[in-house]
Amino acid sequence: DTGVSQNPRHKITKRGQNVTFRCDPISEHNRLYWYRQTLGQGPEFLTYFQNEAQLEKSRLLSDRFSAERPKGSFSTLEIQRTEQGDSAMYLCASSLAVSGGETQYFGPGTRLLVL
């Protein structure tokens, strides 16, 4: 088991461009989460998938953000028409639904810089 992986690890883009990030969860995990983390803050929840179904989206997620998890495996997060305020670390986490408090396993993150 190689853990949660995210690609790319770093992305620099110009304002107005579209970017797409990929997350590969731990293989047997049915839950997948995306978070955004800015400097000096904790992760902020963006969206959640159970298998391929997107069950919850944060109000932080504007219409420029979209996430998919086809076939309940890897997930992608796309940001359209990027803005400087989108600069942050984007974290993916996966877990297995169990009773008594699931453990989320985090990937290393994709750091986005919008110029």
Added chain:
Amino acid sequence: GDSVTQMEGPVTLSEEAFLTINCTYTATGYPSLFWYVQYPGEGLQLLLKATKADDKGSNKGFEATYRKETTSFHLEKGSVQVSDSAVYFCALKGGGFKTIFGAGTRLFVKA
């Protein structure tokens, strides 16, 4: 809405000192509580958790007790090591799917 407040850092201690990082929360119902740690250059990882009142989570010499009467989940360690230098995040998960994180507390341990 639900929220987590943890003490601001950085916290600087000498090796073998006692550590407390305070965490309080606001939530409806009975959330699960977590401490996550982020070592330099690494991703977030779960340190310990507690799922109901009076539960004590423990791992690697760290412990925290779920106190519903004071809505707190303070992290403690009796004797810190240089290798404990990291950022520590308190978090809660209520009835939905969202996990709410505190802002993080950076710990520096000097040899």
